Amino acid sequence: MTRRLNVGFMPLVDAASLIAAAERGFAVAEGLELALVRQASWASLRDHLNLGHLDCAQALAPLPIAARLGIGQVRSELVAPFVLSRGGNAITLSLELTDEIRRANGGTSPGDAKSWARALAIALRHRVAPVTLAMVYPFSGHNFELRYWLAAAGIHPDRDVRLIAIPPPLMVESLRAGQIDGFCVGAPWNGLAAADGVGEIVATKSEIFPHGIEKVLAVPLRLLDDELVTASLLRALAAAARWCDDPANHVDLAELLARPSYLGTDPEQSLRALRGQLQVRSGRADPDYLYFSRLDANRPRREEALWLYAQMRRWGQVRSSTPAVMRATEAEAAAAFRPDVYARVFGGGVDTPRPIPACDRVEFDGVSVGSYLQLFDLATPFGADHRSL
Amino acid sequence: MSARSLKVLIIDANLVRAAILEEGLRDCGEIEVHHIREMSNLLPRVAAIDPDVILIDLENPSRDTLEQMFQVSRWAERPIAMFVDKSDSDAVQAAIDAGVSAYVVDGLRRERIKPVLDVTISRFNAFHRLQQELNEARSALADRKIIERAKQILIERQGCTEAVAYALLRRTAMDQGRKIADIARALVTAADLLQPGEGK
Numbered sequence: 001m002t003r004r005l006n007v008g009f010m011p012l013v014d015a016a017s018l019i020a021a022a023e024r025g026f027a028v029a030e031g032l033e034l035a036l037v038r039q040a041s042w043a044s045l046r047d048h049l050n051l052g053h054l055d056c057a058q059a060l061a062p063l064p065i066a067a068r069l070g071i072g073q074v075r076s077e078l079v080a081p082f083v084l085s086r087g088g089n090a091i092t093l094s095l096e097l098t099d100e101i102r103r104a105n106g107g108t109s110p111g112d113a114k115s116w117a118r119a120l121a122i123a124l125r126h127r128v129a130p131v132t133l134a135m136v137y138p139f140s141g142h143n144f145e146l147r148y149w150l151a152a153a154g155i156h157p158d159r160d161v162r163l164i165a166i167p168p169p170l171m172v173e174s175l176r177a178g179q180i181d182g183f184c185v186g187a188p189w190n191g192l193a194a195a196d197g198v199g200e201i202v203a204t205k206s207e208i209f210p211h212g213i214e215k216v217l218a219v220p221l222r223l224l225d226d227e228l229v230t231a232s233l234l235r236a237l238a239a240a241a242r243w244c245d246d247p248a249n250h251v252d253l254a255e256l257l258a259r260p261s262y263l264g265t266d267p268e269q270s271l272r273a274l275r276g277q278l279q280v281r282s283g284r285a286d287p288d289y290l291y292f293s294r295l296d297a298n299r300p301r302r303e304e305a306l307w308l309y310a311q312m313r314r315w316g317q318v319r320s321s322t323p324a325v326m327r328a329t330e331a332e333a334a335a336a337f338r339p340d341v342y343a344r345v346f347g348g349g350v351d352t353p354r355p356i357p358a359c360d361r362v363e364f365d366g367v368s369v370g371s372y373l374q375l376f377d378l379a380t381p382f383g384a385d386h387r388s389l
Numbered sequence: 390m391s392a393r394s395l396k397v398l399i400i401d402a403n404l405v406r407a408a409i410l411e412e413g414l415r416d417c418g419e420i421e422v423h424h425i426r427e428m429s430n431l432l433p434r435v436a437a438i439d440p441d442v443i444l445i446d447l448e449n450p451s452r453d454t455l456e457q458m459f460q461v462s463r464w465a466e467r468p469i470a471m472f473v474d475k476s477d478s479d480a481v482q483a484a485i486d487a488g489v490s491a492y493v494v495d496g497l498r499r500e501r502i503k504p505v506l507d508v509t510i511s512r513f514n515a516f517h518r519l520q521q522e523l524n525e526a527r528s529a530l531a532d533r534k535i536i537e538r539a540k541q542i543l544i545e546r547q548g549c550t551e552a553v554a555y556a557l558l559r560r561t562a563m564d565q566g567r568k569i570a571d572i573a574r575a576l577v578t579a580a581d582l583l584q585p586g587e588g589k
Binding site for chain 1: 429430432447449450453455456457460487
């Protein structure tokens with residue numbers, strides 16, 4: 001008997017493996033029917049998930065962690081047993097701002113993501129009007145990438161610029177309207193802004209956090225009780241993810257994503273994202289820009305949950321408390337990822353922690369959040385008044 | 390807290406719905422109601438009002454923008470709760486069914502918030518009923534117009550009376566198990582396609 005699951009997603013290329021699973025037979029092969037439901041915002045996706053209107057959903061990797069810790073939302077039992085995608089995001093700035101940055105950089109284009117940030121730091125000193133940059137949600141890879149990229153160049157994300165959250169489909173219009181000066185968002189929205197002559201892509205997630213975790217499958221804890229359904233779902237998604245990574249399927253996939261019920265955007269930009277051919281600098285293809293399956297991509301790793309939690313701590317999203325409470329909070333954050341469930345379905349053990357790299361060569365050793373956080377000069381304490389930073 | 394009135398902010402681009410809600414909230418006791426209809430530059434506007442309760446359409450894309458604010462203001466110090474009490478799942482369900490989400494500064498007494506949410510839910514539902522009735526009225530009017538055109542076509546082409554034209558439409562609809570308006574629409578479309586002389 002076919003089991004029907006309601007699946008939430010946002011209009012982004014990294015929803016590809018969910019869409020492919022539903023449309024290219026991978027779900028049916030596992031006895032599942034996936035009913036995909038497009039969401040208006042990450043907040044609304046989370047609410048529908050918590051209330052049981054959705055059985056599972058594409059989610060920003062930090063979302064299950066924030067949900068379990070009850071940060072900025074009602075506490076709920078969401079877990080991530082599967083990673084849907086790695087990479088895919090990029091930072092796009094308005095043409096006005098990139099002009100200023102080139103002037104600050106002696107009239108030439110900065111050569112890589114880090115140099116763009118350093119030149120931006122110089123440009124900011126000459127600027128009168130504040131710079132407003134958008135990301136998609138406070139608990140998102142985008143927020144942490146943008147902050148990390150800025151801070152690595154000495155720009156304090158809460159003091160030197162203004163950060164706001166805007167849902168992906170509204171990004172390009174907000175940039176065009178001059179409401180923001182740049183954004184960090186997933187595909188295809190950077191490519192669309194560049195193709196429209198609205199902005200210039202200056203950095204990719206793969207440059208800031210190589211192989212960085214992006215979207216996960218979020219499920220309410222109770223779904224895991226049904227081991228058969230969980231295993232079928234994970235197998236269907238793993239097969240779909242392999243299909244999405246195969247270049248032979250990219251044209252078909254881009255056209256599938258272009259349907260009005262999914263992204264409803266020009267397939268050309270989705271195809272570029274899938275092929276890693278973003279309009280960034282030299283325009284060389286970056287095979288690691290966005291991928292779904294390669295390099296054991298789908299396995300959630302405990303140290304990645306800890307690393308995301310560390311980013312939340314660094315930027316003042318977590319209330320500080322006694323050492324005992326902080327240890328318990330950290331354990332709770334790590335428990336949002338379920339490598340054990342993944343290993344039960346696909347084999348493999350729960351690995352020893354692997355270090356997580358970043359563009360400034362600062363690594364997280366996968367173990368100690370506290371000593372990792374001491375490596376950074378710029379941070380925001382919890383509850384800080386941003387004018388006092 | 391109990392000394393001053395409760396500040397409720399409605400974020401809604403729909404003026405009619407906001408007015409219906411605002412009117413209901415006026416009867417909830419000591420309440421100061423604010424309304425933001427323009428979604429651009431949302432955060433400074435919300436911060437200036439500094440509300441205790443925010444009411445917003447569940448599907449409003451600006452909710453992500455709003456939730457970011459909770460990380461960077463006094464809302465971060467006083468964690469927000471969606472609805473008064475998460476154990477009150479009936480209230481949550483009723484609100485979601487009505488399509489509204491509420492953000493409430495934690496620490497407010499339940500009996501102060503409950504009437505606000507009850508009114509919000511019932512007014513949202515009332516608005517949706519109104520909307521539905523309006524849509525039904527509109528589509529009934531559109532149906533009547535298309536049936537009228539189809540009858541005219543039949544009268545002209547078949548040289549029949551209006552009564553016979555209507556009977557023909559009705560019998561065809563019954564035979565095919567479809568609505569008269571659907572048959573009429575198909576007939577009008579076909580007639581338009583087959584009419585070369587009018588430059589359509």
